[in-house]
């Protein structure tokens with residue numbers, strides 16, 4: 001990259017910052033040179049306006065999880081700026097490429113937004129502060145060491161002189177960035193670590209917030225699409241003549257050999273035409289697959305000889321064979337759809353020289369790569385403008401809808417086309433939460449100690465489906481989330497002398513993907529419900545039984561949840577259930593309080609979540625992520641199941657894929673016990689404990705052990 | 720031509736009378752605060768007021784909205800001052816992704832108009848909107864706060 005290119009990019013950014021958020025939309029940027037001389041980019045993360053407004057750049061995507069605010073808090077903390085003057089903006093993936101990835105990773109998944117960027121964004125804030133102080137000191141001709149900054153004001157302590165960030169920004173921007181950066185001690189935090197309000201609320205209350213599906217560009221057309229409902233199938237033919245004369249319809253286009261799109265003046269016109277369009281698919285051999293054939297395929301894997309080992313200690317099989325008491329159970333978990341409230345969409349404008357995309361994405365850089373690939377243009381001639389996401393949950397980490405939008409726009413050069421999926425398309429063309437079954441076998445000695453445990457998972461690998469290049473000699477290590485022998489990410493919580501956790505990979509044709517919580521969702525159900533089964537077999541209380549086996553941090557969150565919930569002291573007619581797991585770098589536990597009426601009606605009255613995420617950047621937003629995670633996990637537990645018939649997913653909308661609503665929402669209480677020394681994620685881990693805590697509470701209430709979901713399929717009536 | 724009155728403004732729209740009001744608001748008039756989530760009256764993201772009553776605009780043919788008073792999320796604030804419900808939503812930091820919140824606010828506004836002091840049961844009955852981010856607890860707290868305000 002040449003120096004001039006850098007400069008041009010920088011001034012573009014500076015000018016964009018002057019428009020106050022115009023950057024993320026990438027148009028309507030007045031490059032006013034007068035303003036550009038006053039509004040200064042101090043470094044990649046911090047832009048300062050003459051009136052002291054601070055723009056903090058956020059590379060990760062905001063999809064409701066709140067990390068935009070959390071990351072801004074971290075930068076602002078080190079910058080020592082006035083929090084009330086902070087706004088944020090997204091740099092684009094193209095700018096990141098042009099500036100040698102100065103903003104590093106854009107990918108927003110795995111609850112990584114804060115925990116994997118806290119170091120460099122804080123350093124960015126600290127470096128900017130040091131440069132601003134340096135500039136003021138130079139102006140006053142005093143040593144920088146005699147100056148301090150707070151609340152966007154720099155004070156020369158001996159003389160009491162003051163100036164503001166806005167006044168010295170121009171001078172600061174031309175200084176060399178400092179080399180030695182010392183970050184603040186967490187205990188001195190004033191903005192980070194505090195329950196401050198989100199920065200992105202107001203426009204969401206007035207209808208002003210522009211989501212991807214709201215975008216309007218001059219001359220823009222709208223498209224909607226239908227891909228072969230059987231994943232892996234192809235488009236054979238379609239009869240465009242039948243719909244081309246319908247009002248508002250412009251074009252009917254084949255896309256990528258497996259889909260057909262209608263392009264026209266507005267969504268309703270293209271939606272109506274697409275529904276009327278006769279299409280013939282070549283569904284291929286997968287059309288014979290059903291939920292029953294998938295279940296049989298997985299069942300075979302439960303006892304298969306070959307399996308990938310994820311965690312092993314001692315000799316589990318021998319210990320179980322020699323046990324006084326043997327306990328065995330088989331569990332299963334169905335396909336789930338993310339069902340983001342905003343269906344997939346992307347807008348593309350293609351010319352032979354350039355391709356631009358506007359889209360909600362969890363991975364701006366992957367969206368840029370997908371754009372370049374589909375457009376068949378060099379990356380430098382492509383750009384992606386990220387828009388706020390109407391939910392992500394892992395779905396928007398994949399760029400399939402971006403590719404489709406570009407392939408459509410490419411057939412209509414010069415015309416911006418907004419591709420909007422129907423809910424029905426979104427339900428069928430998901431990358432689903434994988435299906436698995438699990439056989440657990442445990443051995444107890446005469447005193448009820450767990451001497452051996454074998455956990456055999458059989459089922460689908462996400463990596464095999466989406467990222468086969470990341471498999472390790474065929475093994476998918478992500479399968480073992482929450483089951484790993486150690487590490488900072490998702491370690492198994494129990495000390496069991498003889499242990500074997502292995503995976504027989506069985507991959508149906510349905511595309512699997514990362515669904516908020518990923519593999520911890522079913523792994524927590526399998527392990528935490530089975531531990532309950534073992535406790536009952538051993539004649540022990542489930543909490544006491546776990547206490548003897550759990551490692552300290554796992555136990556600490558479980559104890560915190562149990563204590564807050566009043567475990568063991570449930571009101572008459574109500575029952576408690578527990579669960580814990582480590583996932584996404586954090587330790588979490590849940591305690592559910594339920595009742596089941598004699599007619600079998602389940603009420604989840606309360607659920608307590610305890611979280612040890614090491615460092616808590618914004619407790620108010622963590623509480624909201626805990627509550628939201630419970631809703632997500634309970635929706636799946638109560639109702640969530642995508643079934644397969646003739647190779648295609650059967651559920652097409654919220655009438656057949658129901659979710660938890662207000663009337664079933666339990667009271668959520670969140671306990672945050674940050675033990676320090678590590679940074680864990682909070683957007684996902686709690687989901688995993690929702691279902692097993694409730695299932696264990698149902699067992700306590702009814703004596704019924706539910707081993708498959710959703711609960712809607714089961715009769716909880718007392719026998 | 721269908722004559723519409725949206726947020727106090729008149730529009731003559733040249734669309735098929737069967738077109739759902741949702742798409743006329745979003746694509747023809749350009750008021751995109753009203754959202755599409757399901758198209759089958761399941762999720763409530765498209766909730767607007769017709770003569771003050773909450774309706775799901777995805778299943779209301781535009782012809783049925785003719786000559787009635789339509790209010791969308793864009794019409795709640797007056798002269799830049801947030802409505803009471805919008806204000807408590809801000810105070811309670813309710814939205815996560817925000818996509819469902821237009822519908823939530825419209826449903827809550829209609830509820831508080833007909834039932835100024837709603838019980839939890841009233842809220843459960845009126846607020847059947849889906850929020851995949853799971854803001855229900857904050858929504859409930861905000862409605863109770865608005866009732867007290």
Ligand code: FES
Pocket residue numbers: 754755756757758759760761762763764765766775776777778
């Ligand atoms: S879009 Fe109208 S209820 Fe869902």
Ligand code: FES
Pocket residue numbers: 064341390391814815816817818819820849850851852853854
């Ligand atoms: S706030 Fe995201 S769907 Fe409700």
